[in-house]
Amino acid sequence: MSWLEVIHPGVQSSVQDSGRRGYRHHGLAAGGALDLISFTWANKLLNNPRHAACLEIMLGGFRAIAHGSLQIAITGARTSVAVNGEPVELWRTLNLNDGDELTISHSVHNRLIYLAVAGGLDSPEQFGSRTVVVREKLEGRGPIKAGDKLVPREPQRKVPSREVPAHQRSDFSSEVVIGLIPGYQYTQFQRSDILRLTTSSYTVSDQSDRMGFRLQGKALDCPPPGIISEGIAHGSVQIPGDGQPIVLLNDGQTIGGYPKPGVVPILDCSRLAQQLPGDRVRFELCDLATAQNQRRLFELHYQNTRWCQNGQALEWL
Known part of the structure; x- marks a missing residue:
């Protein structure tokens, strides 16, 4: 067994x-990988099942030793990765031999790094998922600690060397533009506040985490008053009394009483989740059909493409 x-x-x-x-409806957050795009590519590189568990590493600073032979893939934030002190590239498959030391340096540009192993990680499954929501404090569902073993679910099988094409990698270098699908209390907001929300630039607050990202910028003047608590979707944009938006993410609460002009599509939430405090974000209005089509294409690409023999591109089946 390798681990x-x-x-x-x-x-x-x-x-x-x-x-x-x-x-x-039981009060449990959905959880799951914050950056669905990087998470999905890590699994795609290894031909893993679509929902296979990976390791989500926040801000890097990770170090591990291989026991036995392993094939892994690392995607996500720009950072330095080394095996036995020798630099290696991200967004590609990587073979580890027994005793190899893997080091992932601290990221200074983005937030999240994903480490996948061939076959996916084996860990306890609860409520149909292996995801860990730390704040829920479910028994045996905490963050990774020094000394923990990361064990593949399946015996290791090597795939040919592969690399995600450069044009298909996430670009985290520019201001992030995230869509806003009108919904919830959209019609209760003043037109001037909707214009302010969708024409202003915001910065990511240091009070941002897996529950949600607080954004700082031009406050909305007259948001609607609080409402009776209602169910909240992933990506909902809450506007509390200070007029500053909060985008709720994977570990967010399931109900809330702040008014919401709309929802950010999941793929845009992935781009937002990679941003560090001080990074700039901008909203733009989008329609539901466009967001749905983008998500469908994303899922179809995973299911209906295969790697070319040279491992440098994908082709549709």
């Missing part, structure tokens, strides 16, 4: 898959 021994987990590392479904 990775965690020497240092970094700021926070946790096992994440694509999240739980059908349990929000």
